Amino acid sequence: MRKLMMAAAIALPMFGTAAIAQETVKIAYIDPLSGGGASIGEIGLKTFQFLAEELNAKGGVLGKKVEIVAFDNKTNPQESLIQAQKAIDQGIRILTQGNGSSVAGALSDFVTKYNERNPGKEVLYFNYAAVDPVLTNDKCSFWHFRWDANSDIKMEALTNYMKTATAIKNVYLINQDYSFGHSVRTAAKSMLAAKRPDIKIVGDELHPLLKITDFAPYIAKIKASGADTVVTGNWGQDFALLLKAAADAGLKVSWYTYYAGGTGGPTAVKQANLNHQVFQVGEGIANLDNKPSQEFEKALRAKYDFSLFYPRAVNQMRMLAAAADKAKSIDPVKVALALEGMEFDVFNGGKGSMRKDDHQFFQPIYISSLGDRTEKEPFDEEKTGWGWKLIAKIDTAQTMLPTTCKMERPK
Structure with missing residues (x-):
């Protein structure tokens, strides 16, 4: 018992x-x-x-x-x-x-x-x-x-907008040196060449992922290249520190990004005083007119x-x-x-x-810029006073790229 x-x-x-x-x-x-x-x-x-x-x-x-x-x-x-x-x-x-x-x-x-x-x-x-x-x-x-x-869908949307921006003449690419960064640079080069063959790629840089603490040497290269626009897939500290170095060097160019809204990004944009000069592609922003x-x-x-x-x-x-x-x-x-x-x-x-x-x-994809707000943009980012403004919307049907997937399904 x-x-x-x-x-x-x-x-x-x-x-x-x-x-x-x-x-x-x-x-x-x-x-x-x-x-x-x-x-x-x-x-x-x-x-x-x-x-x-x-x-x-x-x-x-x-x-x-x-x-x-x-x-x-x-x-x-x-x-x-x-x-x-x-x-x-x-x-x-x-x-x-x-x-x-x-x-x-x-x-x-x-x-x-x-x-x-x-x-x-x-x-x-x-x-x-x-x-x-x-x-x-x-x-x-x-x-x-x-x-x-995926990054090709985002770059398709981003370059469709960029092709209408006639002020863009010289583009510098800077990305993280791993699979995603490689896909961003490859897509940017091929899509810009097809949509805006007059644009020159004046720089194409890869750097280690999440290991650079001072981007000043990279910013110096961008300034020397004569670029008026930078395209980057950088995220996390690799974006925030990149923009911090740009602010320190007084670099004034337009930025086309995937992840400028990530931690520290909006603060760095404000410190660089890039009012509506930093653009982001993504599936949504706080300031969309959608009550829920x-x-x-x-x-x-x-x-x-x-x-x-x-x-x-x-x-x-x-x-x-x-x-x-x-x-x-x-x-x-x-x-x-x-x-x-x-x-x-x-x-x-x-x-x-x-x-x-x-x-x-x-899903629908949006392009937005960060800067001064109006009554239509109630939310700011990171207490900067600046918020995301809707620039363009791409409906779901226009985001669908073909796939080469040959999926093996469970029996």
């Missing part, structure tokens, strides 16, 4: 833990929480935690509480795989990551191979920000879904001291809930099948859809 009681005492806590686990949908957030990417990684984590709270306030996912579990990958592909395995060992079956396409490529490959070896224990990888086009082209995976527009997204923005800013930089993360989490509801399950295979082809009212307004062929999400 004593042995039976001891066995029961051991079994009950274990049963309780399993029951709690079944009542929780855990999502592993694998992004930098230390090192050069930590500032933007921390904002991403808090954003996802805020979104989990939003879902939980509405009953969670199929009545289960949503929890974000943080794993620090230090923006390193190898470390990311270690953290992914730790998450899986804890029973987590949904991974999300965004900062660094080199990390994204490693994770997509890891998840695909893991699922091949472990049928019935599949894992999904939700990509909210890594935009190397190859991830939904030649290296696509059934287990990978991307909610951000503006209400969300107010709530987020009331809790945290930052603005929403990831509208795509909102779409991702809300679509997860919709897919689980459609599938009546949180099983990864069933959720994946429910997501394929899903049409969705996106965060900033309008229709979006998850293409079945390659798992690339399509």
Whole structure:
């Protein structure tokens, strides 16, 4: 009898833990929480935690509480795989990551191979920000879904606007030396050549990712080149420090960017006094005339001291809930099948859809500039007094580029 009681005492806590686990949908957030990417990684984590709270306030996912579990990958592909395995060992079956396409490529490959070896224990990888086009082209995976527009889609939109800016004559390209940075420079050169053959590329620079602390030598090259415009995919500290060096050197050019709105970016733009000279392409801004997204923005800013930089993360989490509801399950295979082809009212307004062929999400794309605000722009950024102003909108249908994906689907 004593042995039976001891066995029961051991079994009950274990049963309780399993029951709690079944009542929780855990999502592993694998992004930098230390090192050069930590500032933007921390904002991403808090954003996802805020979104989990939003879902939980509405009953969670199929009545289960949503929890974000943080794993620090230090923006390193190898470390990311270690953290992914730790998450899986804890029973987590949904991974999300965004900062660094080199990390994204490693994770997509890891998840695909893991699922091949472990049928019935599949894992999904939700990509909210890594935009190397190859991830939904030649290296696509059934287990990978991307909610951000890939870099070719963004460059298509950006260069369509740039071709109308007749003041642009000399362009300097500066990008981070990894897969995403390479895709930005390649697309910029080919698209500008096709749309504005009169534009000269007067510089094409690559630099180490998140390792440069002083961009003064790079700014000196830009000044010497005679460039009137810079195109960059830099993100995180690599954008903020680049603009800081530009301010210190008094460089006055136009900037066409992907991620000027990231941590420290708006502050650097204001310090450089580049009033509506810095342009950004993305899936939304705070100052769009859309009441639901503006209400969300107010709530987020009331809790945290930052603005929403990831509208795509909102779409991702809300679509997860919709897919689980459609599938009546949180099983990864069933959720994946429910997501394929899903049409969705996106965060900033309008229709979006998850293409079945390659798992690339399509949505309206916006081009905006940062500077002085009017009554139409109620939100500023980083307490600078400056805010994003809408310059152009590209409807969903005009963002759809073809894919080379030949997806292997589970049997």
